[in-house]
Every structure is written in structure tokens, then in C-alpha cells.
Amino acid sequence: MYHTRKELAKYGMFDARTSMVMRRENCHDGYCCGLVRLYACMGLHRYNLLQGTNFELDYVRRYNMTLASPAATFYITLGATDPYSHKYLTFQTAVKEESCGVFVLTSYIARPRGTDCKVLEREFFRIGSFPECPNENPFGNRNRFYLVDESELQFNDWIRLYLELSVTKSDRSSKDHDLSNLKTVEVAIETTEPPSELSLTAKNATVYIRYTYFCEARCGKNFDHIAIVRRTFIERTGRFTLDGWNESSYILPEKTHLQNQTSEIVPEKGMSLSRKRRLSRRLVHKSWWLIMAVQCLQEPSSSSSKNKIHRISDQKVFPKKGIES
Template identity: 45%
Template sequence: MTPKIRTARTLRTSREKKRSEEIMPSPFVTNGTVVYGSYRLKEVICNDRSPCCRLVELYAKMGLHRYNLLKGENYQFVCVQKYHYRLILAPSTYFITVVATDPSTSLPQTFHIRIEEDRHAAFILKCNISRIQGEFNKFDGGLCYPGNMPEWPTEDPFDNGKRFYVLNDSELQDNEWIRLYLELAVTKHLSTQMDPDLSELKIVNAAIDIQVLNEGLNAINATVYISYKDSCEARVGKDVDRIAIVRRNFDERTGCFTLMGMHQSSETIPKKGANQSEAGVGKDVDNIRRSYSKHTSCQETGFECRKNVQES
């Protein structure tokens, strides 16, 4: 993907847009349809009679993940109370009011979260607002430039201890954001579904670039590889063994937190063989990645997933 060039003109226009948004009615505290800049925002109330769709719940969890990552907290998602979104078919923006709890106190908190889709049917998401209601956060409200899509590795990330760290079972359980990343990748990459069936996803392994491990698994900037099985025949056919790649990035200057990635068949990942020796795996990361090619498009369906006949 060609990176966006930030010229003086585009930066000036972006700053003017941000200033104009600051004096508009906040969608977080306004009821009903809101005129926000040059577009209208529709309000959706979520309750037991009208549950929130899966996509917006995933967006809410992404916003909480940003807050926890930056603040060192562990707030857990409870529910979406309401959200506003742009009434357009193109990439939309969501203003979400979320209830979450701190496990140490069990007290509920109301969060305001903004998620912006960068393009249609693609896993490129930007979050520049995630805060407790009434709280001031110096990182909130900045401009977002997502950067480049991650590229597929040239070797198996789950069989190379020099480049990648493979998480153990307890680490997979303790880091719930790995499941979130997988569900976002499956929901957004080449898909426009609002309520996908994600019940057939099973994580097998997860690995992270070893270059960021000095900051721990919760490094602000990281690339994560997730090996998983997807038994949803309507989505992947018989190709149940999959791999997802997700890059997270945080720009301290703008406060923009981005998640982007994709998924494909695990058969496309090279395995270590006679033509791949240990001597070659220690090269610099930037020199051994290759550009990703077009991947098999997913099949859209409104029906529930059907399990494949053969399961492991």
C-alpha cells in the first residue's frame, strides 16, 4: 500500500478539520441523529431487546485495549450502551459509549471510544479517542495516519526462535487481545459483515517479533502472527488451517492507535527445509520480508457457518 504523504497543505487542512470538530456537538453526549461536519451520524441504542452487532462490540473492545495498553490498566468489556455512525456506504466512523469494569474493584465505568475505518472491506482501523467519561487524556483526539500494511514473513513464524517468540498456553489465555486481533482480522479483511459468526475460530499458536520483546508482550508497537483453525465452510471452504498477521502501532505525537492486518491459508507460509538454513534467519527484519500478494477472497454469506466434515 502506498503511504500517504503529509504535505503542508494536508496538515493544515487536517488541523482545521480537527478545530471545527472540537466546536461541534459531541456525539457521545447528544441523542438522536447528529449533524457532524459534512455528514450525519445515526444513533443506535443497544439493549436486551435490540442487542449491539458483533462488529461494534469488537470496535468497543479495540478502544478499551488502547486505553489499557497506554494506561497499564485492565478494564474488561461489559456492554455497548449506544453508538453513532456515519450514514454512508463508504468507510465509516463510530462514536461508541461503552461500559467496562476494573476487575480489582468491580466498579463500572463509562468509556467514550471513537473508531474510524480507513477503507472499505479492509482491516485498517484507527482509534484516536478512548477515555473514561469526563476524563482528560492528552493522547486523545489527534490525527490518524495508519502507515503501511504488514507483510507476510518469508519463513514459518512458529518455527524460528531467533526471529519470533511463540507464546505458551498461559500467555495465550492471559492476553485476551490476541483473540480480539483474530476476530477483527476475520471480520474486516475482505469482508463487510456486521454480525459474523466467529464461534468456529480456534487459536493454535501466536508469535510476536522478537525485536520488541524487550518491552514485553504489551509493547506499544508490535507485529503479531496468529495460527488458527476456521471451521466456517461458508467463509473459507475446506481451507481451515489459517494464519493472521496483525500490526499495532501508536503515534505519540497524534495519539493515533492503529490495528491493521489480514489472513490467508497457512499453506502459503514457507516451512523450514533444505533451502532454508538457520544461518539465514538472523537477517534484519526489513531485509527478509517480502511484499504480500493478492489473497483468496472470502465468501460473503448471511447464513450461519457450517462446520467442515473433517475436523482435527
């Protein structure tokens, strides 16, 4: 049965009944799958960030999930309490998966139930490029990144939310993931303003979270990874977006100054054997041309050296196994 305009006007998308394009789930005793709870926390985080409040999720009452596409939209009704004023409110939030299998989530609605929502300008959202890993270690430069102290992690639980969303969205095999083994190691925040405590509440920021997790099923040891999450808010349309990815922390540069870094390509740990071989060949070719350039500089007046380089370039002769220094 499809929803009629009369039903949608009366119940709205949050209270609509199950149909061919929508599935309604009532969470008994406040229990629902872990993915929906994370989406509910994301909508509540949007409200807290924009309104300057500190509501915390109590339970999820129910949610409606669209069925027209694998990338669904979730209309969630939840209960939340302010731990300082002990004020309880029923919230409604909508979280949309912009694409299936990637971490791109948007939210236009996060409000107390019964509150009128402002009509903002509509937009066509198109997925762009994901946040990139910086060319320097984000945990070693306080002039560019704000490094979050361990004490600040306790009062900014949204950092843990970003980490859990990044890990959950990278594995679509289940909607209930065991996230108890995740341990935050370092957190850095980058904004358009100079780094300060205001970076924690910036509406537009990129968050770098280095974490470890213990995987007993695979090899019984800790893995060291980094999650990169970008937070974006568009005032004109009210769109709140979280997107990002996670990867092994070996992609991070060493904590050194830029003037001490060389342009040498070093194979990363944890790479496949084929990629290591390709990088090794690049190193060999690079070293060969450097040696020939040095010989040319040592004999600038000699035309034989230049002709020798040109002959080698034309013949494309490269050493097969290595260069003896």
C-alpha cells in the same frame, strides 16, 4: 437536521442526536451488532495497553455512526469493569475505518466518560503498505519471534480480538459473524526489541496468529489460515492503529533453518491452476539454464560451449514439456 456548534459543544460526538450526517443507535439490554462490540473492545484495549489496566467490556450502551462515507467512524459509549478491583467505569472511544473493505482501523480517543482529553498534534493519516509475511516461519525461530504459550492466551484476550477483527474485516457481507468456530493454534510476536514477555505489551508490534476454522457450509472441513496484524502507536499524535490481513497458512515457509532452505520455487497448496502452470514453466526454464551452466563449467576452455549458450539465448529456445535428467 445538521448539528450546530452549540449542540456539539453541549453533547459532543458521543451524545449527538441523529441527523443527516450521523446515526445514533441505542443498544437495548446492552445488545448491538458484533462489529460494534469488536470496535468497543479495540478502544478498551487501547486504554488498557497505554494505562496498564485490565478493564473488560460489559456492554455497549450506544454508538453514533457517521454517514458521509462508506468507511465510517464509530463513537461508542460502553461500560467496563476491572475483574480484580471490581471497579466499574463508563468509557467513550472512537474507532475510524480508514478504508472500506480492508483491515485498517485507527483510534485517537479511549477514555473514561467525563475525562478531559489531551490536545495532541493533528496529522493526516495515509494508508501505507500492509504488514508482510516474513521470509521465515515465525513459529520456528525463538531468536526473532516471541512464541506465546497456551497459558498466556488466557490472560491476553486481545489476541483473540485481533483474530476476530481480521476475520470480520475480511468479510463485509455481514456485521454479525459466527466466530465460534475459530481456534487459535499458534501465536508469534515480533518487535524491535529481543523477544521476551515484554513483547506482549509492546506498543508497536506485529502479531502472527495461526488459526483453524470449521466451515460446514462450504465443504464441511477445517481450514488452516494465518492472520497478520500490526499494532502501531504514535506518541506525538496519540494515533493507535491496527491493520493487517489473513491468508492460507500454506504461504508460510517450512520450519527449517535458512541454510537448509533452497531457492527452488515450489507450488503452494490451494493455488489456482493457472498459477501452478506459470510456476511450472518457471521451474522448467530455470532447470534448463542450470543444466547449460553446468555443462559450460565442466568445459571451461571450450569456446563451443559458450557459443552454444549464446546461440540458445539469441534464439530463445526452451523445452516445451520438461527436461530429462
